[in-house]
Amino acid sequence: MTAFNSPLVMAVETSCDETAVAILRGKHELLASEVASQIALHRPYGGVVPEVASRSHLTQLQPLISHALQAAGLQVEEIGAFAATTGPGLASSLMIGVSVSKGLSLSLHKPYLAVNHLEGHLLSPFFGRKAGIEPCVALVVSGGHTLLVEIAGVGEYRMLGHTKDDAAGEAFDKVGKLLQLPYPGGPEIDRLAREGDPARFDFPRSMMHTDDFNFSFSGLKTAVRYMLPKLQGEKMSDICASFQEAVVDVLVHKTIAAAKSVRTQRIAVSGGVSCNSRLREKFHAACERAGLELLVADPRLCTDNAAMIAYVAAERIALGQSSPLTTDIDPNLRLV
Numbered sequence: 001m002t003a004f005n006s007p008l009v010m011a012v013e014t015s016c017d018e019t020a021v022a023i024l025r026g027k028h029e030l031l032a033s034e035v036a037s038q039i040a041l042h043r044p045y046g047g048v049v050p051e052v053a054s055r056s057h058l059t060q061l062q063p064l065i066s067h068a069l070q071a072a073g074l075q076v077e078e079i080g081a082f083a084a085t086t087g088p089g090l091a092s093s094l095m096i097g098v099s100v101s102k103g104l105s106l107s108l109h110k111p112y113l114a115v116n117h118l119e120g121h122l123l124s125p126f127f128g129r130k131a132g133i134e135p136c137v138a139l140v141v142s143g144g145h146t147l148l149v150e151i152a153g154v155g156e157y158r159m160l161g162h163t164k165d166d167a168a169g170e171a172f173d174k175v176g177k178l179l180q181l182p183y184p185g186g187p188e189i190d191r192l193a194r195e196g197d198p199a200r201f202d203f204p205r206s207m208m209h210t211d212d213f214n215f216s217f218s219g220l221k222t223a224v225r226y227m228l229p230k231l232q233g234e235k236m237s238d239i240c241a242s243f244q245e246a247v248v249d250v251l252v253h254k255t256i257a258a259a260k261s262v263r264t265q266r267i268a269v270s271g272g273v274s275c276n277s278r279l280r281e282k283f284h285a286a287c288e289r290a291g292l293e294l295l296v297a298d299p300r301l302c303t304d305n306a307a308m309i310a311y312v313a314a315e316r317i318a319l320g321q322s323s324p325l326t327t328d329i330d331p332n333l334r335l336v
């Protein structure tokens with residue numbers, strides 16, 4: 001089932017709390033990208049509840065596939081290959097998308113591609129780029145991961161560093177919870193911080209000057225927790241701006257240091273936290289100063305989506321690759 005001609009890929013993403021379907025022609029012509037967010041379902045619990053997530057994928061996925069096909073003006077028989085996120089993520093959520101995608105592949109006799117969610121984020125800044133994927137240092141900052149990776153080409157990745165405890169997005173969400181902001185905290189803190197003074201409080205920048213490329217954000221979260229009594233009466237916007245500044249400073253500093261260390265000309269930033277307006281602003285300024293090209297994904301491709309999964313599948317198809325239908329899900333799948 002590996003040889004095929006059609007450049008149309010349908011990808012399904014159900015690794016966590018977004019149900020998503022995308023249809024891509026070739027590598028860059030996005031015909032449909034549908035995302036059904038479950039944020040409202042999980043908000044009362046202050047975080048993602050795995051069983052609520054998988055039950056919602058089960059009911060959302062089929063209508064979403066129909067919408068995507070309708071938006072693309074296609075019949076399912078015209079799709080040339082089916083892809084799904086196979087990990088990392090919540091096992092019961094991954095299984096829904098993988099089962100549906102494998103079922104379509106099997107019944108329509110089309111190739112199947114198992115895609116790593118992290119590779120989806122990693123390559124998303126290159127989506128739509130004429131020159132395609134070129135060597136760079138890539139920062140992936142999401143709710144579950146904070147990784148610094150050297151990219152040499154598709155599938156050629158070297159891990160430079162990662163978080164030792166909380167991911168950057170997790171720190172945003174946990175601090176959001178401490179500050180009694182709605183879930184998820186990241187976008188709320190970003191919004192409130194726009195009116196705040198980032199220098200009002202001096203929160204710790206853990207591991208900023210260590211000579212490796214690892215991160216640690218749990219100390220920062222604890223620092224906010226211990227300061228809470230003192231923060232009574234302070235402006236929420238100042239607290240958010242100061243916390244956000246500490247996260248952003250470390251991410252930008254370490255990524256630029258990694259780029260200098262491996263002598264690359266280019267930085268790619270992806271994952272949900274790369275939506276953050278201050279992170280984008282400071283990366284733009286730092287890359288300009290350092291003479292580096294900066295690639296940041298379109299905000300719609302930063303948080304979880306299926307277009308990034310379809311893009312990885314398209315790159316793999318171009319290399320003549322596909323996956324056996326026996327490929328299992330892997331909740332702890334690593335990038336390298």
Ligand code: KG4
Nearest residue numbers: 142143144169184186190272273276303304
């Ligand atoms: O990539 P993503 O959708 O899911 C994972 O793979 O984890 O990332 C979600 C994370 C959440 O922690 C959310 O709070 C964070 O991205 N996030 C943000 C912003 N938008 C989303 N963090 C800071 N500022 C934002 N604007």
Ligand code: ZN
Nearest residue numbers: 121142303304
């Ligand atoms: Zn993600």
